[in-house]
Amino acid sequence: MIRIGLTSYKEHDKLTGKPNNTLYEYAGFLPFVELDTAYYGIPRKSSVENWIEEVPHSFRFVVKVYQGISGQGKWQDYYTSEAEMFTRFLEAMEPMIQSGKLYCFLIQFPSTFKCTKENVMYLKRLRAYFGELPIAIELRDFSWYSEKFLKGTRDFMMQQQFSLAIIDEPQLLNTTVPFDSFVTNSAFTLLRLHGRNANGWQSNDADWRKKRTLYRYNEQELYELAETIKRLQGQTKEIGIIFNNNSGGDAAENALALKKILDITYDDLNPAQIDLF
Template identity: 65%
Template structure:
């Protein structure tokens, strides 16, 4: 099964025509969403329960791990131990974990997280912390994909039952490639960031917005659709997340990709036009 969704649910005016979209409304158009809320700070358990209450049974969530787990936040400022942090995370996310609506948790590591013995050991620790969770790993440094380490990266991910996220981003000398290797046949995750070469490495005041300012062409989407079909042959489930929304392009790209893949999503929430 292939599901297509977007990063966040509230900023996609192309879906509803409204500046802000509720999760209930979003789930009338797409069956999948990536939520990055927990990356910045763990939400309350009530918030997680509210997410679940707004979506149908067929809906799925990709939830980004808290940054303390991905070496981007000094967790010691908030927790007495990594075990305490883990227990807080599990307590908050338990309703989602126990439901059928979790697709996976996303551990997105920064470019500074290079292929070293220490970082390989940390990934092992992450799996030991969460032995039963479906986890996708996004690596943002090319060293993991270099000729020296690429095959070892694949084998390591397979051994730990991590799904190595399949990333589409600008092709530059040190960016990660779109690697279609399935490392966990239970599920695969694509993340499409856009191909804005000019601003990908910008670090001015607006860099977060500029780097995903991109609209995929029909030709590019057709190319990506073929990649998705290839992965779907070796994966029980495939999720595709569009993260190219600086200019509001993600939703329209997602809907167009759905057409190209001839997907008819079933069991979505009723849209406003379908209520009467």
């Protein structure tokens, strides 16, 4: 199955006609979303329960894990040990796991996470902590994809049953990662589409986050992505596509356009509007 969705459910006015959506409203249009809430802090279990209650049975979540897990936050300020951090995270996510609505946990590493023995060992610890749960890994340093390490990266991801996320982002020599449409997990694959704004990607001013994802995929680019997705269907059971080009409000329209190109219909969605009677 191919699932198409967006990063966050709130800010897509091109989807619902509203500047700020509820999850229930979002789930009337698309069956798939990436939640970044848990990245900033481990949520209450009650919040997770509310998320899964607002969506239909077939809806699936990509949950971006807590930043302490991906090395982008100082977990030592909040937890006494690495093990406690993982335990607290998984306890909070238990309702999501038990509901069957978890597509995968996304662990997005920063560009400082390079291909080293130490980091490979950390990835092995991650698998031990998460057990058999579905994990997608996003790497942001080119070293993992270099000629020297690419085969080892792919083989390792397959051995650990990680889905190495397929990333679309600007191609800047040795400073970004390539669009590597190689499947490392036959059960599920995750594509994250950040856009191709090369100038914005390199911005380091106060608005760098907005500039990075300020991009609209054109029709030709969407057709090219669709061809890749069709090819992947024979290699993996589930395909999840997340548009992260949110800054200019382009993600929702690009997602709906790709859905049309792939001739996909989603039947089990929330009612798009509540009838008066």
